[in-house]
Amino acid sequence: MAALGGIEKQPRGFSLLLLVAVAIPAFWYAWAIYSDFTRGTRFLGSDPIKEAEHAYGAWTLRFLILTLAITPLRQWTGWNWLAKHRRTLGLTAFTYGVLHLGVWMILDVQLIIDDLVGWDVVWTDITKRPFITIGMLALLLMLPLALTSTKKMIARLGKKWRPLHRLIYVVAVLGLVHFWMAVKLDIREPAVYAAIVAALFGWRAIDARRRKAAATA
Amino acid sequence: MATPKLPSSEITPESTYVDRRKFLVAAGIIGAGLAGASPRSLEGALPFLPGQQGQAPQARGTPYGLQPNDTPTPWADVTGYNNFYEFGTGKDDPARNATNFRTRPWTVKVDGLCEKPGDYGLEDFLRPSAVEDRIYRMRCVEAWSMVIPWRGIPLKDVIDRAQPRASARFVEFTTLMDPRQMPGQRLPILEWPYTEGLRLDEARHPLTLLATGVYGRDLPNQNGAPLRLVVPWKYGFKGVKSIVRIRFVERMPTSAWMAAAPSEYGFYANVNPEVDHPRWSQATERRIGEFRRRPTLPFNGYADQVASLYSGMDLRRNY
Numbered sequence: 001m002a003a004l005g006g007i008e009k010q011p012r013g014f015s016l017l018l019l020v021a022v023a024i025p026a027f028w029y030a031w032a033i034y035s036d037f038t039r040g041t042r043f044l045g046s047d048p049i050k051e052a053e054h055a056y057g058a059w060t061l062r063f064l065i066l067t068l069a070i071t072p073l074r075q076w077t078g079w080n081w082l083a084k085h086r087r088t089l090g091l092t093a094f095t096y097g098v099l100h101l102g103v104w105m106i107l108d109v110q111l112i113i114d115d116l117v118g119w120d121v122v123w124t125d126i127t128k129r130p131f132i133t134i135g136m137l138a139l140l141l142m143l144p145l146a147l148t149s150t151k152k153m154i155a156r157l158g159k160k161w162r163p164l165h166r167l168i169y170v171v172a173v174l175g176l177v178h179f180w181m182a183v184k185l186d187i188r189e190p191a192v193y194a195a196i197v198a199a200l201f202g203w204r205a206i207d208a209r210r211r212k213a214a215a216t217a
Numbered sequence: 218m219a220t221p222k223l224p225s226s227e228i229t230p231e232s233t234y235v236d237r238r239k240f241l242v243a244a245g246i247i248g249a250g251l252a253g254a255s256p257r258s259l260e261g262a263l264p265f266l267p268g269q270q271g272q273a274p275q276a277r278g279t280p281y282g283l284q285p286n287d288t289p290t291p292w293a294d295v296t297g298y299n300n301f302y303e304f305g306t307g308k309d310d311p312a313r314n315a316t317n318f319r320t321r322p323w324t325v326k327v328d329g330l331c332e333k334p335g336d337y338g339l340e341d342f343l344r345p346s347a348v349e350d351r352i353y354r355m356r357c358v359e360a361w362s363m364v365i366p367w368r369g370i371p372l373k374d375v376i377d378r379a380q381p382r383a384s385a386r387f388v389e390f391t392t393l394m395d396p397r398q399m400p401g402q403r404l405p406i407l408e409w410p411y412t413e414g415l416r417l418d419e420a421r422h423p424l425t426l427l428a429t430g431v432y433g434r435d436l437p438n439q440n441g442a443p444l445r446l447v448v449p450w451k452y453g454f455k456g457v458k459s460i461v462r463i464r465f466v467e468r469m470p471t472s473a474w475m476a477a478a479p480s481e482y483g484f485y486a487n488v489n490p491e492v493d494h495p496r497w498s499q500a501t502e503r504r505i506g507e508f509r510r511r512p513t514l515p516f517n518g519y520a521d522q523v524a525s526l527y528s529g530m531d532l533r534r535n536y
Contacts, residue, residue, distance in 0.1 A: 129496055
């Protein structure tokens with residue numbers, strides 16, 4: 001592969017910069033909710049809780065997409081040092097998924113802070129409303145991936161690690177379906193995410209075929 | 218009709234305390250030390266603080282069906298958080314995209330099964346009726362709510378003048394169709410133009426309003442200028458905006474939302490905490506500007522006035 005711009009080594013400070021960058025939306029929305037409710041600001045508009053809930057959901061999908069984009073990006077640019085940041089991005093996606101769920105349960109439905117809506121209602125939401133069931137499933141499937149992302153677990157799982165982590169493809173599809181079903185009628189935004197994921201999947205299919213051809217040749 | 222008529226002065230102070238206390242309890246539990254600053258939920262309770270709202274106009278009008286802790290939603294939210302898909306599907310799209318919308322000259326066509334059909338210029342259409350200011354609760358099907366000081370005329374006036382025939386059982390309303398001015402209409406999101414309908418007795422109900430203003434001012438474009446429907450016991454999407462046609466019909470009209478998603482949006486769309494939207498519960502709601510959820514009331518708090526319209530009907534089937 002051709003190396004672009006000669007950045008074959010990771011630029012100094014990149015890891016820290018990435019860590020700070022991926023945390024910015026998380027802290028921004030947490031701060032904005034707090035500020036909107038206590039200081040009369042309007043950072044998140046008229047319904048800050050819904051706005052933050054949706055934003056955390058969208059960032060979950062964005063980080064899933066970035067995680068999936070690392071391999072093609074690495075091959076295209078030759079920046080092989082990108083590979084080790086897949087874990088950071090994947091764990092970030094999981095974290096935003098947890099924040100998305102947390103804002104829904106604690107601030108939106110207000111399960112823990114109020115008794116107006118009970119666990120039975122939330123259970124009904126999770127089991128009887130397909131888009132919530134699918135979203136919940138996507139997050140649950142990310143859990144084993146997050147838990148097996150340490151060096152120790154990678155070593156322990158050996159050859160089983162790769163097939164297990166292919167679950168990310170399932171997670172991405174479920175996440176997309178969840179988003180698609182959640183919007184009322186205007187499907188433009190989920191359609192954009194779906195197109196990107198389709199392109200990334202397509203690249204993988206082509207890449208796999210090329211490798212196979214190269215191996216048999 | 219028995220509607221409690223309280224002056225605003227009697228309902229404001231109590232709710233101030235209620236909101237503040239409720240909010241502080243919640244804030245204490247999430248434990249972020251929120252207590253020191255002035256809670257956002259107070260903004261709704263104290264819309265008249267000098268300086269706080271800039272030049273926001275004061276709420277005015279007779280409260281209808283307000284609960285003790287209901288206070289007018291701030292002007293900024295009423296005019297900045299809108300569902301008006303003709304101007305975009307984002308809540309802040311209408312305020313941004315409707316600024317140049319032309320509402321004069323404006324013609325309203327009254328036709329269908331009535332003795333006095335006609336095309337009326339807006340001023341002629343409104344002139345015979347006395348304009349009233351009324352404060353109503355508003356519940357969106359998306360489970361958020363507001364309290365809005367509307368200005369308008371009873372729809373009943375318009376209907377009586379049109380003299381519907383005995384065969385007329387429903388009224389159909391149509392929004393302006395003008396994709397050049399309404400960018401949302403260039404996308405196949407709903408079947409344009411937007412239509413809505415009421416049964417004739419619902420349309421004649423004294424609570425049903427044809428609104429021409431909010432907060433004592435002419436309707437901002439994003440709120441459905443120059444003429445929109447307000448039916449406070451129904452979900453907000455029944456409040457068809459920028460109306461150009463009122464038609465008397467014999468059969469139940471199919472509204473734009475019924476056509477788009479018949480399993481989710483019915484003709485009646487009465488606010489009902491017992492009947493869920495397929496994708497979410499309707500049992501509770503968030504009042505815009507408040508932190509805590511509230512229980513949703515049957516017919517949005519107007520059951521005493523309107524429940525009799527539906528006696529004997531299965532409201533679960535007729536959602």
